[in-house]
Structures are given as C-alpha cells and as structure tokens.
Amino acid sequence: MKRGFALLETIIVITFVAVSLLMLYGTFTNMIEKKERSLMYDDVSHIYELYYLKEYLLLGGIDDSSSIKKLTCDDFNYSSCSILFKEFSILELYLVPYGYEVDTNYSFYSYYQTLSNDEEYDYLLVARFLIEDRDNYASIGVNIHE
Amino acid sequence: MNKRGFTIIELLISILLLSIVLLLLLKVMASLEVVNHDMSYASDDEISRTKIIKNIEESMIHNHLNGLFIESNEEKTIIHLQMDNNKTIEVTNKAIIFDNEKYQLKSKNATYDRCIKYQYVDLENNYYLVTFTIPVLIDNKNTTIHDDLTFTYMGLKNDTTSYMKDYSC
Numbered sequence: 001m002k003r004g005f006a007l008l009e010t011i012i013v014i015t016f017v018a019v020s021l022l023m024l025y026g027t028f029t030n031m032i033e034k035k036e037r038s039l040m041y042d043d044v045s046h047i048y049e050l051y052y053l054k055e056y057l058l059l060g061g062i063d064d065s066s067s068i069k070k071l072t073c074d075d076f077n078y079s080s081c082s083i084l085f086k087e088f089s090i091l092e093l094y095l096v097p098y099g100y101e102v103d104t105n106y107s108f109y110s111y112y113q114t115l116s117n118d119e120e121y122d123y124l125l126v127a128r129f130l131i132e133d134r135d136n137y138a139s140i141g142v143n144i145h146e
Numbered sequence: 147m148n149k150r151g152f153t154i155i156e157l158l159i160s161i162l163l164l165s166i167v168l169l170l171l172l173k174v175m176a177s178l179e180v181v182n183h184d185m186s187y188a189s190d191d192e193i194s195r196t197k198i199i200k201n202i203e204e205s206m207i208h209n210h211l212n213g214l215f216i217e218s219n220e221e222k223t224i225i226h227l228q229m230d231n232n233k234t235i236e237v238t239n240k241a242i243i244f245d246n247e248k249y250q251l252k253s254k255n256a257t258y259d260r261c262i263k264y265q266y267v268d269l270e271n272n273y274y275l276v277t278f279t280i281p282v283l284i285d286n287k288n289t290t291i292h293d294d295l296t297f298t299y300m301g302l303k304n305d306t307t308s309y310m311k312d313y314s315c
Contacts, residue, residue, distance in 0.1 A: 007156040014163045021167055025174045039192075044199045045296040052275075052300040080269035087267065087275060088298075132291060 041111055046129055046138035049088040054125055054140055056084065062095065062123075062144050068102065069095045091135075092128040095142070111137035191252050191282075195295060198242055198249050202297055205233060205245065211299050213308035214276060216262060218315060223260040225278065228308060237262070237280055242295075255285045256293075264313035272303045 057076060071093040073081040085093075092107065098121050102112045108126050115124075121141030129136040206227065213228030225235040236243040239257045241250045251257065259281035267275045280295040281288045288294070301307075 007159065010156065010160045011163070014160065014167065018163075018167045018170075021171055021174075025170060028174050039292060043292070044196045044203075045298070048199070048203045049298050052298060056273075056300065078270055080273065083267060083269065084275065087265075087277065 037110075040131075040134060040136045041114060042138050043136060046088075046127070046136060047140060049090075050125055050127055050138055050140040053084055053088065053090075053093075053127075054142055056081070057125070058142070058144070062142070064144070065095065066097055068097070068100060068106070071095055088127075089129050089131060090127050091130050094126045096124045096126055098122060098124065107135070108137050111139075115139065191256065191293070194249055194252070195282075195293065198244070199295055199297065201247070202235065202244055203299075205229070206297070206299050209233070211276075211301060212304070212306060214264075214278070215308075215310055216264060216278075216313050218260060223262055223315075225262070242280070251282075253284070257283050257286070258295075259283050259288065261315040262313070264310065266309050266311055269300075273300060274303055274307075274309070275300050276309060 056078065057071070059077070061077075062075075069075075073079075073085065084090075094106070094108065096102065096112075099117060102109055106112070107128055112126070119141060122144050123142040124139050125142050126137065126139040129138065206229065209227075209229035209231050211227055211229050215226040215228070217224050217226070221238065223237045225237070227233045227235065233245060237258050237260055239260065241248050242258065243249075261281070263279040263281065265275075265277045269275055276299045278297050279291075281291075282293040282295070284293075
C-alpha cells in the first residue's frame, strides 16, 4: 500500500505546476509589454510638440511625395530646426503619405500598426522621441492641399 | 522500492525543483512591481494629465500666449499666462487649478512638485520657444518624466511680448 508520493509522482506534479506558471509568466509579460507600449505612444505633450514642429515645417513649404520621406533639418528653411529637435528629444521624423503601407524596416512599424485610418490627411508626421533611453512615438496629420 | 513516503534524496530533489519554479514566479512579480511603481501615476491619473495638458495648450494657442511670469509662495506656485484673455495656473502639492477647474491627483503617493522647470529659447525670425514642466513626484521622488506635465508654446514676438528669460525655484 502506498503511503506517500513517489519521486515520479512529485516530478509530474511539479512539471504540471511549472508549465502552468510559465504560461502565466508569458501572459503577464505580454500584458506588461502592452501597457508599457501604450504609455510610449502618442503622449499628449509629444503631440503638441509635433503640432508646433508641423507649423514650423509648413512655413517653409513641403514638396509633394508619394513615398515615405525622412525629414532632416535640411528640409526646413530655418536653422533653429536643430534646436527644436534637441529640445523635443526627437531622433527621427518621417512624412508618411496617408494610407501608405509601411514595412518592417522602419523603426515606427509597430507604432504605425496601432493607428486607425479614421481621419483623412495628406500626410502623417511621425516622430521617434528618445525619453529616458526608450523610444516613444507620436504622430499628427498634415494637410498641404488646403 | 520503499513506498512509505519520501526519502531524503527525493525530498531534496522536490525542494530543488520547487525552488526553481518559485524563482520564476518571483521574477514575474518583481517585473510587475517595477512597472507598477514607475507607471502608477501614469495609469491612475493618465486621463487627468491628458485633460490638463490639452486644456492649457489649447488655451495658450487660441488666446495667443504672449508672456509668462512665475511666482511662488509657501502654499502654491502661480504661473501667470499673459494672453488675449489673461489666465493663471495655480499649482499646489495635490492639485492644479486652471480656468476655474480643479484637477486633483488620485494616486495616493503622488504629489505635484511646485518647483517648476522653465526654459525660454529665442529662435530665428523673431520666433521663440517656451517650455515649462510641472514634475510629478511619487513618494517625493521624480521616478520618471513620463508622468510630468510638460507644456510647450512656440510663438512670434511682438512689441508687448514679455517672458522671463529664466526661472529657478
């Protein structure tokens, strides 16, 4: 008559518990990543910074383009552009035609997938900010045919 | 084989395996705790923060901000916004009052830092950039800048433009 667990039984139970906990770990990790990501996207302060940058950009005019364009300070007609990039902690700035299919080569691919296409613009101004060593993203619609 | 219970070897192996499993669990809990500590303000007061920033930014844009002055006393810090329709932002440790509306912090350990960070930069062609930040402290520490309230304004100077060139508290 068996009076207690055998080693084999114990190992089976522990394996079962370990697998369950590993599944839980996976779920929690996903939840944490999603939560962190949601805090890194479209922060309201970044949206207003982009608004001012857009106004500044439009002062110099934008050339029409049918593909994604990475904007640098050479595209702005003002030398203060570099000050704005530095003050706003902007690393990269892109002008993306409305509805454009962005591929995985772009740093903002994951962020772009979360955007809805409810509102129509000529372009989307997408910025990558570096805040506390983490990439943050925000975007704003741009109309140049008004 | 003796089926009457654990031998010492079996017990040791069981404890070892259980320890590994519990260490994994501890790792999950630790990562959850870090995220919760850093983001606790952001999650509890996220909507409130967005609302404050939006209301103040919209007001500065629509009323054409043209000057800014900060004064501080023992109870509160007051930011005077010189605009078409002059307004003030009052900052106390637990609330911000703007446009007759009071925005209170919900997070238990969070407070507003009345020591406001302010910066004024002249740009070319008479443009200027003003940024000011109201830091949010968790247990009296500014754990992350993600929950701070940062306001930006870029404008064109005229004869009545009047900004503090710098400010320190």
